[in-house]
Amino acid sequence: MKKITWIFVFLFSVTAYSQVDQRIVSPGTVYTDELWPLNVDWGYTRMASIYWDSDINHTGGQIVEVLLNGVTTVSDSIPMKLYMMSTSMDLWSGDWTWNGIVTHPLMECVFDGKVAFQNGFCKVVLDTPLDYFGVTLNVAWEINWGGTGLDPAPTFTNKEVSIASRRSLVWTSNTTPPAGTVVGTVSDVIPVLALRINKPGPDPVTSTIAAAMCGGYDSLKWTNNAANDSVIIVASYSGQKPYFMNGYSFAVGYPIDAMHNLDTVIFKGKASQFNYYHHDTDVNHRKYYFWNYSIARQYSESNYAHTWGLNEGLLSENFDASTSLPIGWTMFMGPFLMMPGHGVTGNAASINFSDAVMIGSVTSSRFCGAESDSYLRFKYRYVNKTGYPSTATPASSIVSLNISLDNGVTNTLYTVTNTNHVESTNYATIEIPIGSYVDGGSFTITFAALHNSGTGDYYLDIDDVEVYNLSSVEEISQNSIILYPNPASETITLSTDYEMYGSKISVIGFSGQTLKNITHNGSAQFTIDISDLPTGLYLLRIENEGTVDMRKFIKL
Numbered sequence: 366m367k368k369i370t371w372i373f374v375f376l377f378s379v380t381a382y383s384q385v386d387q388r389i390v391s392p393g394t395v396y397t398d399e400l401w402p403l404n405v406d407w408g409y410t411r412m413a414s415i416y417w418d419s420d421i422n423h424t425g426g427q428i429v430e431v432l433l434n435g436v437t438t439v440s441d442s443i444p445m446k447l448y449m450m451s452t453s454m455d456l457w458s459g460d461w462t463w464n465g466i467v468t469h470p471l472m473e474c475v476f477d478g479k480v481a482f483q484n485g486f487c488k489v490v491l492d493t494p495l496d497y498f499g500v501t502l503n504v505a506w507e508i509n510w511g512g513t514g515l516d517p518a519p520t521f522t523n524k525e526v527s528i529a530s531r532r533s534l535v536w537t538s539n540t541t542p543p544a545g546t547v548v549g550t551v552s553d554v555i556p557v558l559a560l561r562i563n564k565p566g567p568d569p570v571t572s573t574i575a576a577a578m579c580g581g582y583d584s585l586k587w588t589n590n591a592a593n594d595s596v597i598i599v600a601s602y603s604g605q606k607p608y609f610m611n612g613y614s615f616a617v618g619y620p621i622d623a624m625h626n627l628d629t630v631i632f633k634g635k636a637s638q639f640n641y642y643h644h645d646t647d648v649n650h651r652k653y654y655f656w657n658y659s660i661a662r663q664y665s666e667s668n669y670a671h672t673w674g675l676n677e678g679l680l681s682e683n684f685d686a687s688t689s690l691p692i693g694w695t696m697f698m699g700p701f702l703m704m705p706g707h708g709v710t711g712n713a714a715s716i717n718f719s720d721a722v723m724i725g726s727v728t729s730s731r732f733c734g735a736e737s738d739s740y741l742r743f744k745y746r747y748v749n750k751t752g753y754p755s756t757a758t759p760a761s762s763i764v765s766l767n768i769s770l771d772n773g774v775t776n777t778l779y780t781v782t783n784t785n786h787v788e789s790t791n792y793a794t795i796e797i798p799i800g801s802y803v804d805g806g807s808f809t810i811t812f813a814a815l816h817n818s819g820t821g822d823y824y825l826d827i828d829d830v831e832v833y834n835l836s837s838v839e840e841i842s843q844n845s846i847i848l849y850p851n852p853a854s855e856t857i858t859l860s861t862d863y864e865m866y867g868s869k870i871s872v873i874g875f876s877g878q879t880l881k882n883i884t885h886n887g888s889a890q891f892t893i894d895i896s897d898l899p900t901g902l903y904l905l906r907i908e909n910e911g912t913v914d915m916r917k918f919i920k921l
Contacts, residue, residue: 398436399523402506402556403443406518409543411536413466413505414555417455423562425499430561433487434522442479447489448505449475451497456531463536464545466505513539523554594636599654680732680832685711699725709792713826718816726813733807736834737800743830744792750822757788758823764815771809776802852919859891868909895920
């Protein structure tokens with residue numbers, strides 16, 4: 366549903382538009398007929414004016430048309446550009462040049478063309494509607510008639526304002542445009558405008574959220590609505606549905622009088638920017654409500670409610686979503702940073718070890734849903750800082766990287782040392798069964814690393830941290846490997862045209878236990894004896910030159 370409103374800024378004849386809503390505001394003093402803002406008495410003119418929110422008196426919407434009241438008119442069209450922005454700036458303070466105004470980060474060129482007089486009015490239909498937020502409106506007119514202008518030039522309705530208010534600046538020049546680096550001359554008039562404001566209501570809420578929560582930990586993320594949808598999210602501690610009054614202003618992080626007690630806005634902004642993590646042991650008394658809202662602060666009539674509940678959520682993080690630690694992740698004693706270009710595809714969690722940094726650790730967000738066949742998989746590498754990433758750090762420089770799981774008790778899962786680390790600029794993939802630590806609760810994973818003084822200046826990069834359940838693993842095919850027969854009772858055969866010599870092959874049971882470790886001999890038809898395996902479903906993991914293939918097979 367859309368509502369169209371005409372807002373007349375300053376009083377003037379509106380007979381031709383009597384069928385639309387009129388809002389008359391008159392903050393100036395005396396009406397006066399002036400050449401501004403479409404001043405063609407000169408070849409080139411510029412004018413920048415400020416209209417306060419109290420002049421416009423509107424909650425906001427999209428400005429789609431601007432009208433000027435012509436006192437005297439001409440038959441010719443006037444070439445012009447129109448710039449507008451919605452800000453809190455209520456005067457041109459300081460040394461404002463024309464270039465400084467039109468290149469302001471919020472200023473938009475909303476029209477570029479010619480306008481003509483119709484029934485005494487100059488109507489400018491904006492090429493690009495301006496989002497107006499019910500605050501100050503800054504308007505800049507660029508007129509390019511050329512030469513020495515037009516005689517006689519048309520005049521328009523203006524109102525007188527105080528010079529001291531610095532609400533209007535002007536520039537004039539013949540033959541060539543005025544220099545953009547010159548400070549404008551303060552004017553004592555401001556043009557009378559009529560604004561046509563399209564006041565669209567917000568779309569209904571259709572979003573869902575992805576929730577991953579364990580023992581009171583909840584990670585919420587907007588998923589289905591368009592990325593540019595404006596959303597507001599309220600946490601209701603009392604469990605009652607909040608409510609809004611249309612046009613009611615709101616602030617993030619503070620209780621709102623128009624809502625029930627203990628309701629708090631936790632986010633307002635674009636849907637794509639929402640990513641919220643919170644911990645609360647009182648999981649029975651919290652509920653989230655989601656609304657869309659328009660630029661006029663009109664709220665959608667419908668809402669989407671999400672009750673805080675216990676949902677399974679395994680860990681999966683590639684660190685590419687942000688330049689800061691992912692929500693729920695923490696670091697201790699040493700700066701693990703999200704380093705662009707350090708990851709497999711983008712960022713990595715990286716720490717720069719040197720004589721100034723000797724220890725560092727990073728802990729994952731809490732996760733749950735792990736089962737007896739669960740595995741932790743991650744990638745890491747040590748690479749020298751100088752010439753990064755062209756030189757692998759010598760294994761002798763490495764002290765340790767300890768990986769532990771915390772489920773109320775800290776359990777060491779694996780430790781990288783100078784004896785088991787292989788020097789390489791490529792990432793190494795580590796997979797560790799964690800099923801023996803699973804007790805149905807929630808977990809965190811910690812990576813803790815040590816460095817010895819005088820052993821170099823290098824990066825430890827960690828990426829693609831994932832916990833997965835073997836029973837839910839999808840088959841991965843990167844090397845066009847054919848496995849047959851399947852099902853099988855005695856042997857299975859791997860057939861491929863790729864060079865597989867030295868590839869590491871593991872047969873993994875669905876309890877998570879590795880039952881066989883085999884090295885490929887390079888044969889195009891490689892046979893594996895499975896006669897000693899019990900009947901059941903198995904996973905075959907094949908690691909070849911940094912790629913991993915996963916195949917499921919059934920033993921009869």
